[in-house]
Every structure is written in C-alpha cells, then in structure tokens.
Amino acid sequence: MTSTLNTPISDRWADISPLRNGPKARISAAIARRIFVKVAERYGISVSYDGSPADLVIHRPEEFFSRVGNDGLIGFGESYMTGAWDAEDLGGTLTILCEQIGDLVPAWMQKLRATYVSRPPKAQRNTAANTRGNIAHHYDLSNDLFALFLDPTMSYSSALFDTDSVTDGTRTTMAPPVAGSALEEAQGRKIESILDAAGVTAGSRVLEIGTGWGELAIRAARRGATVRSVTLSSEQQTLARSRFADAVAAEGLRADAVQVDLLDYRSVEGQYDAVVSVEMIEAVGYEYLPSYFETIDKVLAPGGKVAIQAITMPHDRMLATRRTWTWIHKYIFPGGFLPSTEQLDEVTRSRTALRLDHRTTFGSHYAETLRQWDEAFTASHDAVIEAGFDETFLRMWHFYLEYSRAGFASGYIDVQQITFTREA
Template sequence: MANGKSMTVGEMVGLFLKDDAPVRVDAFDGSHFGAADAALKVRITSPNCMYQLLAHPNEIGIVRAYVLGDFDVEGIDYADPYPAMRAMVSMAKYVKPVTPVSMARVTAGILSHGFRRPPVPATEGPSKFARIKEGLLPHTEKADSETVSFHYDMSNEFYADFLGPSMTYTCAVFENEDMSLEDAQANKLRLILDKLGLQPGQRLLDIGCGWGSMVIAAARRGVRALGVTLSKEQAAYANEWIEREGLADLAEVRVQDYREVPERDFDGISSIGMMEHVGVKNYRSYFEEMFKLLKPMGRLLNHQITISHDKPDGKPGTDEFLDRYIFPDGDLGAPGFIESCIHDAGFNVVHQENLRQHYALTLHHWNHNLSEHWEDAVRQVGFERAKVWGLYMAACALNFELDGIQIHQFLAVRPDRAGHPDGKWYPLRPWWKA
C-alpha cells in the first residue's frame, strides 16, 4: 500500500529498478515507470503478469507472462527476441537489492485486488515432480522415449523452417563469421568424420542421430552407418532421405534406444548433441556402453553442451524453463567431469576443444531462419510454441556469449592393451584439418 491506496504497477517496478534505469514500462493500469524516450520499452498488458510473478518470482513467472502476451517488449521479433534480451541483460546494474520489505509491499499491492490463479500456457509441460509422480523416472527408457517425443515429434517441417536444408540440430563449425550456416554444418560433419578417421567399408554408429545428416555424410564417404533415435518423426525423415540419396545399402536409421543396439565392434561412434538427454549421473555408464560397442582402437567422438562451472551444490542439471518447455530431464555437466567419465570408462582421451562461439553463431542463424519462415512455423506448431522456440534459441545464444554454457568435442580411443610397437595406433599429433 502507498499513501493508503493500492500500489500502481509503475510504483511496484520502482521498488526494484533505480530511477535512472534506461527503460520505459507502461502498464495496463495506466501507470508508468521511466522516461518516455527510453530505447527499451516494456508493456505489462494484463494483471495476469503480476499474478504470474507473484506465484513464480523466477524465470517461469516471466516466461509464462511473455508466452501468453501479458508481458511484451515494443518492436520485439518473436522469432528472434535476442536484441530485446540483450537490452534487458544490460539493465542488471540498475536493479535494486530485493528486500523482505519490498517483496511484502508488492505482494500486498497485488493481493489487494484479490487472489487470482494465473493461466498456464498450453505449451508448458509437467514439472519434474509431476513426471515422477506419473512413473516417468528420469533417464529410464520409458521416460527418455516420452521426453524425446515431447521435443522432437512436433513437425519435421517446423524444424526445417529454422534448421534449413541440412536438418542438423547441433552446433555448426564456422571458418569465419561470414560462412553460411549450410557450409558451417557441412564443415562440422566433415570435422567429426575426419577426427574419427573412418575409411570406406568401416562401420559407424551415430547415437541420437536426429534427421540423419551424420549418417548421410558418412555413407557418402562409403562408410557403413547406423543411426539410432527415439523419435519416430526423425527416423521416418532420415530413412526417406537415405532412399532419395540412393544410400540404402550403406545407411540405416532405427527407432531404438542406444542401450538396445545388438551389434558390436563398430569402428567409430558419434554422439552429437545426445548427452544432454542422458543425465549426468549416467555419464559413466553411457561411456562404458560406448566402450563395449567399439572394437579395440575404435574411436568415439562426443559432442555436447556443457556448463562453464560446476554448480555450487555439486548437482548438475538444467533450468526450469528448459525442463518444462524444451528438454524435460535435460542435464548438463562440466567439461572436466565429462572427460573424467570418458577416461574412467576405459578410453584414452586424445583431444578436446571448446566451440562456444560457434554455437552462438549457429543459434543466430536459426533465429534468423525462424524469422524468415515465421508464418509457416506458426502454421506447423501454433503461435505459442513458435514463440517459445524463438525465446529458447535467443536465450541460448545469449548464454553462450556470456559463457554461462559452452560446447565441447571430445575424441577418445578404445585402447588395445596388446600395444603396437610398429606404431599402428593413431598419429602422434591431430591428423585432421582444423
């Protein structure tokens, strides 16, 4: 309460932002905060925004308000909200410390208008607790199948709208910032295959193969490639692509859990953007499974998003927005921990590199593509989900730029303990073109 009256939204904002903050907030109750000519203009269009933030004073509250249109930014491109997000991040130095008094005043101001349970976007998935209550224990085969379907089995056409012709949903590798996305994705596949060093006739297993771009690239080199995915949509697309390319004698994609692959003695394994779904507590057993699938002197290339720093409580994981809207049960580990798990599974780790800047560039391309194909994306998955994907990709680009997350490639070899005095092991130094 202020002067015996309910607080306006503008007054509430003033409790948390300094007066000279370069932002204009216009609220549904006719109140304002900040100068009218501020470059960043925010609109709070409905009381539901305040109730969302009261119920969840964290990222879920603001995401719900944004997705439902109760919170908006003037001039924002829903397919590419990166500029608005970058502007809001720059506001951090103008934020006042949150105190029990300020929180109590805001709570009282909101509740003076009565209690209201705010709506939940249709695109939001159940919480981790709710999934467990339904028997979906994280990273069991049943749960993995459900969560992969939640993310990938929407519309292949929707993914094509922002991934482009390569249908490659992982970090590209750029020779320079002017390189096209398609060339950078082809460069990434080339780099991985060169690191694995596979020759025509040798066998590759691609775990979490997506829409088949790695399997196709390997088969074009004469490598016999098997891809596995838990997404029926992806597998159907990949096998149709293999048929169009005339590569059915060399390539196959199955709907199959990596733990159920019956074959052994692969010459190489690629795991590209798969580990985010595995669960940090399962890393050691995952790499032990890879060890069993490879023949002696076979190579593993693991390409995955990592966290820049171990979490203070030692418990890796992902944030609530990603868990409910994007990657249920997603999990990220730090690069040092991942390398230790590969090593402890019996591998020799021979090379690792951080491609953080490359993923930020990749995401900027995806946001741009989504903007270019926005109307079709909305037709494919609906306005809410398309809006969520624009937010998700822009937020990830910003997080890579701020070094909150990174992406690493680890190259490892299953050693042959017999030794090789004739030098037939692997070259003394990296053998691939950077």
C-alpha cells in the same frame, strides 16, 4: 503441412502456471518487482510500462511480477509466452541478463535456492521407459516445422563456421564467426570435422547415437563407411530413412550402408570402429551419464575413436543447477541436462577406459547458428500457423531460440567437439 502432435496446439497450454493472489504470492511479487527494478538500473536495461519504446516493455506489470515472483525463471518465460512483456531485441536483452546470471538474485536468496526452485518431475527422468516420451515431446513436433528454419542439411546443432583458431595443448578455440556467414556450408563443415575426429574412412563401422535427420549418416556413407544410427524419434527415423534412400538413388551409395533404428542407446550391441554423437548427450541426464559412456566403451572396437559434440556449462553452475527444473525443461527439452567438461572427464575416467583426448570449443558459432534459425523461424510466421501451431507456440519457440542464443553469446554455456580414445 500438418502437426503430428496428438492433441491440438491450443490445448497444450493448460500447464502454464495460474496467477496467484494470496498474501504469500503478493509478497513474492513485491520482492520480484524490487529486484527487477534494481537489476534493470544496474545493467542499463530501459523498461516501459506504457507501451513506449524501451529495451523491455511490460504490458501487464501485475501479471509479470506475479509470475516472476512465484515461479522464478519459469514464470519469466511463461509471462513472455502469455504476452505480458516484450523486448525489441529479445536476444540482446537476454544476453545482458545471462552475462550477470550469478548476480541477478541477492546472495541471501541464492543461499536459499534449494527451498524455492522447482525439482524435475519423476516422469521426466531419462529411464528407459521415459526417454522416448521426452524425446518425442520435442523432436516429434513435426518434420515440416523444423524444415521451416533449418538449412537444407536439416542439421539441428551448432554449425562450425570457417574462422581462425588457437590451439593450446589439448584444446582448440575457434574465433567468432562473421554475422550472416553461410549456414549450410558451416553445417557441412561441422559434420566433416566430427567424422575426421572419429577417424571415419572407407570400411569404418560407425555407430551414431542420435540420428537427427540423417545428414551425418549420409556423409559417412559417402566416405565408404557402414553406419548404424539409433534414435528415439519416429519422425526423425522416417525422414532420415527417406533422405538416405534419395541419396542412394541420386548418388549410387550402397543401399545397405546406413541402418536407422528406433532404439535406446542402452540397447545397442556390436562392435564399431567409430562412435559419433552430435548434441545427444544433453538428453541423457546427469544420473545416466555413466551408462551412456559405459555403453560406448562396450561397443567401441580396439583402436576405435569416439567423437561427440556437446553443449557444456561451467562446472560450478552445473553442480548448482543439475537438479533444477527450468522453463527449458518444462516446455522444450524435458529431462535435459548440460554437463561440464570436468564432469565428462570424471565419468569417463571413473567408469570406463575412455580418455578425453582433444576438444574444440566454438560457443560463439552456436550464437550465430541460433540467430539465423530464429531469423528464419520468425520469417515463417504464417507457415507455422498454417502447420497447426498457434501464437503462443510462436512466442514460446522464439523465446527458446533467443534464450539459447543469449546463453552462448554471453559465454554462460559453450559447445564443444570432444574426442575420446581408449586407454591402452
């Protein structure tokens, strides 16, 4: 296996913030230390500085507090990448912190948020010129890398496990899954659920925004639909086309049933009976949500349905963080943005004829999905190294998966399947 990165992995870490040692930096580190000690005591997080067992083991305190004090949450993640600290149960410790995210920093500091948080670089705005580079940064790492921890469907989004549910009006809430539930089966259930929500049947003309590695398109073709799928990842396009060709040969599907194009969603033309999009909206960006839904509204045929799977966050947190540059933006998803349900409803009502019809929430299912991904990724340590990635990448990816799991396990973020119909 080989990495498709243009530069060696070992050369990619020059952007880790250098340690600072001036008077202001030392003051910031001292403040970070005081806040951290109080937070650990308040929430029962044991801390070790000498390597003895604890919830959080800080190997290099000066580096840890310097990075956190001067670069906030970006520094917190970077200090994990460099090995300045470890946690026996990384996901569990991060979940505790996520549960208290609004109270970790003193109120007086939160009021000064705008003066110290980093702003996203202009180069990461999701303009038509920038978006492909943002997507490639993550999804073009290596198909072989993703295959190491994803299930055989190659689904890189939350699974939907078989659990009880409660429906209240236009919202259905899924009960938490049992740890260790079959992931491949749950990923298939997720895809079939969203195809059902969009009304995909034999003869349907389907637009998929965000191809992934082709599983949804293949399943829609099995239903007798004709699918046009668009992506900005050349790696995903290549494997999705290959997987569909294999399905044609093995199952006798129509050879023209699926078309996978390397195309920005803003350039899509035509008319479609169903528009589906699974966890692609997070790559659209706050300021481009109107163009995303306006495009969908333009291409949706009369009587058609829209079904998207979206990671969402509470509206107040979205407003507070929408212009913040985070560790996730810097290292994992440049240009990413998590909307709120209120924001999606507001944008579609003000800019389109689309109306939110129903939503199913299942954030705890994403926590279990991520737990299983991280377990598989960690078990693939040697294969990841053989693929050309280094130990810093392994720590970065492990932190990313567990940090994300903590967000869903704590309820700080959610995932939903949302159906839209056009207002008559």
